[in-house]
Amino acid sequence: MVAFSRSLPSRFLPPRHPLRFRFRAISAVASLALLAHAAPARASHERPWVADTEGAQVVATIDLPEARRWKQALPLKNNRIVLLCDATEQGVGSANDCLMSLSADQNSKPVASPLTLIWPDGGTEPHVNTSLSPVALAYGTDGTLWLLDGGADKAAPRLIRFDPTSGRVLQTQEIPAEGYTPQSRFTAFAVHGDMAYLADDGGIALTVLDLKRHAATRFFAGYPTARGHVPLTIDGHSVPGKDGHPLTRDLAYLALETNGQWLYELAPTGPIYRLSADLLNDPSVTPSELMEGVTQWRGTPTVSGITIDDKATLYLTDISEGRVLSFDTARHPHILLSSHELVGAGMPQWVPGEAGHSTTGAGELYIPVGSKLLRIALP
Numbered sequence: 001m002v003a004f005s006r007s008l009p010s011r012f013l014p015p016r017h018p019l020r021f022r023f024r025a026i027s028a029v030a031s032l033a034l035l036a037h038a039a040p041a042r043a044s045h046e047r048p049w050v051a052d053t054e055g056a057q058v059v060a061t062i063d064l065p066e067a068r069r070w071k072q073a074l075p076l077k078n079n080r081i082v083l084l085c086d087a088t089e090q091g092v093g094s095a096n097d098c099l100m101s102l103s104a105d106q107n108s109k110p111v112a113s114p115l116t117l118i119w120p121d122g123g124t125e126p127h128v129n130t131s132l133s134p135v136a137l138a139y140g141t142d143g144t145l146w147l148l149d150g151g152a153d154k155a156a157p158r159l160i161r162f163d164p165t166s167g168r169v170l171q172t173q174e175i176p177a178e179g180y181t182p183q184s185r186f187t188a189f190a191v192h193g194d195m196a197y198l199a200d201d202g203g204i205a206l207t208v209l210d211l212k213r214h215a216a217t218r219f220f221a222g223y224p225t226a227r228g229h230v231p232l233t234i235d236g237h238s239v240p241g242k243d244g245h246p247l248t249r250d251l252a253y254l255a256l257e258t259n260g261q262w263l264y265e266l267a268p269t270g271p272i273y274r275l276s277a278d279l280l281n282d283p284s285v286t287p288s289e290l291m292e293g294v295t296q297w298r299g300t301p302t303v304s305g306i307t308i309d310d311k312a313t314l315y316l317t318d319i320s321e322g323r324v325l326s327f328d329t330a331r332h333p334h335i336l337l338s339s340h341e342l343v344g345a346g347m348p349q350w351v352p353g354e355a356g357h358s359t360t361g362a363g364e365l366y367i368p369v370g371s372k373l374l375r376i377a378l379p
Contacts, residue, residue, distance in 0.1 A: 046299055049325060049333045054379035056324060056336040056365070062373040065100065065112045070368035071346045072137050074145065079104045081366070081373070082115060082145060082164050084137050098134045099147070101164070102373075117147075117162055119169045131155065136188050136347075144170060148189050148198070157186055159196060159209070179207045179216025187252040188305075188347075192260030195281060199265065201252045206265060208280045219280060225294055226251040228267035233302045233320040235343040253347075255308040264314060270300030272314070272327070298327050305347030309363055317345040317367060324348070324365065324376065337376065345369050 064070050064083065072084040081102040101115040117132070133150035135157075140146050145164045151157040157180060161171040175198070180186070185202030194212040205221040220226040231246030232239040241247040248269060255264040256277070263280070266272045274297040279285050285293075301320040308314055313328040315336075322342035326334045346368040353361050362378040 047331070047333055049323075049335050051338075052326075052334040052336050052379055056376050056378050058337070058339075058374050059364075059377045060375040062102070062104065062110050062375065064102070064110075064368065064371045064373050066371040068097070069344075069346070069370060070373070072349065073102075073346075073366045073368050073373050074137050074139065074349055075104065075351050075366055076164055077143065078165065080164070082137060083112070083368070083373075084134055099132075115164065116167050117160065117169055118167050119172075135186055138189060138191055140191065146189070146191050146196075148186055150186060156180075157184070159189070159191070159211075173209070173211050173214070175207065175209060176214060176216045179209060179218060181218075188254050190254045190256035190263070192256055192277070195260070195277070197254055197256060197263055197277070197280075199251045199254050201250050204250045206251060206254075206280075210281075217280075219290070220251075225265070225273050226267075228269045230269045232268060235322070235340075236320065253303070253306045255306045255314060257308060257312050258310050262312070264297065264306065264308070266300065266303075266306065268304070269302050270298070272297040272300060272306075298331070298333065300325070304345050307348045307350040307365070309350045310352060315348050315350055315365055317342060317348050319343045319345055324367070326378075336379065341369050341372075342367070 062081075068085045070083055070085050074082045076082065081104045083100045083102055085098045097114075099115045099117070100112045102110050102112045104110060131152045133152040134147060135150040136148040138146045138148075140161050143164070144161050147160045147162065149158050149160055156174045156177075158172055158174040160169055162169045173196075179198075180200065181203045183202045184200050186198050186207070187201045189196055189198040194210060196209040196211055198207040198209065200207055200218070203218070203221065204226045205218045206226065207216055207218050209216045227250050228248040231248055238246045248267070250267050251265055252268050253266050256262070260277055262274055263277050264272050264274050273294050275294045279290050279293045300316060301318045303316045303325075304319045306314055306316050311329070313326055316325045316327070318325050319342065322338060322340045323335050324337040324342065326336050349366045350363055351366065352363045364378060365374075365376040367374045367376065
């Protein structure tokens, strides 16, 4: 895990454009005063993580290309899996090194090949653009995928929707200048309809992007709900920085319910915060109303990612102890699987039974661990 220096702004940044997600008029001084005293609602009691009586099971271990640490694995319905490693962390030179397609046919040995994105070029021959910095993947509609491009060669970060079978780019959306800062480092995102939500670890904020209007707003910039408050712990050990002091990271992971109603955000060391996406998209909501709508949902150990199923159960990869955790809407915390190799886990991805060939009907998790991919059937 790589840590980055943090900018520590002390203010809640208002929108830069009066027509873009504008809050009800309120002075900067008054806003600051409100936010200085506001705090998110807290869960009244947190139960300990308890081992599930049935537990999850690893039903397949798939070999992945070596020489890099894989971050994400998104299975498709055509028995292929799209793989992603983070170019900014790996120091790899091109998107072809970090974005790959893996055959997942159970009757043959998996074969990985580069997944090259192809841009249409104004009616002429399509062209390949390797100036990418792949950061994260997410499912789109109709079998498409979204890619978060962190911006190579000082280019603006952007979202790219593409066909994972052909690699053909279907849509690109640069993040407007008001949606990021020089310190920004986007690490995860979620898309629903015309709205995209991006976790900005470097800029310590949540960016909301209206894909239709090409407008962006940053929320909670530098505020406690966007910060990590305890040191990173991996395999039972605190992670030191270059200066020898324990490291922490800020808002890095997101999960969005399938209906787009509730958004969950967290730093790698937690806690999880829950808020209504409607509050982020309603221009009449004031800063104080927004903070009143944020609930501290659950504390966590150090995790490498979060995913959510169609029943709004959250799944997390605990890299402090090597576990797969779940937290459902009834607020029951479960330990689904314990294995030391999970201290090296990447981001988990939930898939429904039909896509993941679940043996239980609850779906499956796909979790990259080094040069292996674990396919885990849920209880």
